[in-house]
Amino acid sequence: MRRFEIAKGYDLSLKLPQRSTLKSAGYDFAICEDLIVEPFSIAYAKTGIKVKMLDDEILQIFPRSSLPSNYGLTIPNNVGIIDADYYNNSDNDGAIFIQLYNFTKEATHLKSGTRIAQGIFTRYLTVDDDCPKQHDRQGGFGSTGA
Numbered sequence: 369m370r371r372f373e374i375a376k377g378y379d380l381s382l383k384l385p386q387r388s389t390l391k392s393a394g395y396d397f398a399i400c401e402d403l404i405v406e407p408f409s410i411a412y413a414k415t416g417i418k419v420k421m422l423d424d425e426i427l428q429i430f431p432r433s434s435l436p437s438n439y440g441l442t443i444p445n446n447v448g449i450i451d452a453d454y455y456n457n458s459d460n461d462g463a464i465f466i467q468l469y470n471f472t473k474e475a476t477h478l479k480s481g482t483r484i485a486q487g488i489f490t491r492y493l494t495v496d497d498d499c500p501k502q503h504d505r506q507g508g509f510g511s512t513g514a
Contacts, residue, residue, distance in 0.1 A: 370421045370489065375463035378416030385417060385487060394430065394486025397466065403478045405470040410444055413484060418462035420455050424494075427487045429466055435484055440472035443485065450487070 372384040378400060385395035400416035419427050429448035435441050444467055455462040466485050470476050478484070 370425070371419070373418050373420065375416055375418040376461040378414075378463065382416045394488050396432070396483045397429070397464070397485040397487055398481050398483045399466075399478055401480050403468075405441060405468050405476045405478070407470055407473050407475060410467055410469050412465045413468050413478070415464045415466060417464050418455055419450060419464065419487075421452050421489065422491075423452050425452055425489055425491050426450060428490055429464070429485050429487050432483060432486055435468075436471075439476050439478065439484075440474070441468045441470055441476055441484070443467055444469040448485075 372395070374380055374382050374384070382400055383398065385397050387393075387395055397415050397417065399413045401414055403411060403413055405411040421427060427450040429443065429450065430446075431441070431443045435443075448466060450464060468484065
């Protein structure tokens with residue numbers, strides 16, 4: 369089953385990500401609190417959202433097309449990857465944070481509710497003799513590279 373939920377500790381009135389039109393591929397993600405992104409810096413935008421998905425799926429997070437032109441921001445690695453085992457992890461319950469990079473000379477102020485990214489579900493394949501280093505996730509954001 370694939371679904372969005374509000375992560376523990378966040379306002380239960382948050383809006384879950386939605387597609388804007390019937391043929392939209394991406395689900396729009398908004399931030400759940402005001403945020404200032406300093407010039408030439410990275411900030412972590414809280415969404416308060418977590419996602420449950422099938423074991424062979426990921427949620428790819430891309431910047432909305434208006435993010436650079438309207439705010440001078442982008443996602444620094446161009447795409448974020450949310451793995452299925454990030455859901456309900458022990459560090460942050462699977463709450464999705466989106467990295468934002470400010471490439472301007474001015475601080476950028478974003479209000480809670482600003483849509484900044486879109487998420488697209490994708491299935492992936494593995495090799496036949498796959499043997500991951502870890503079988504279970506050991507934490508939250510960035511934990512698999514630790």
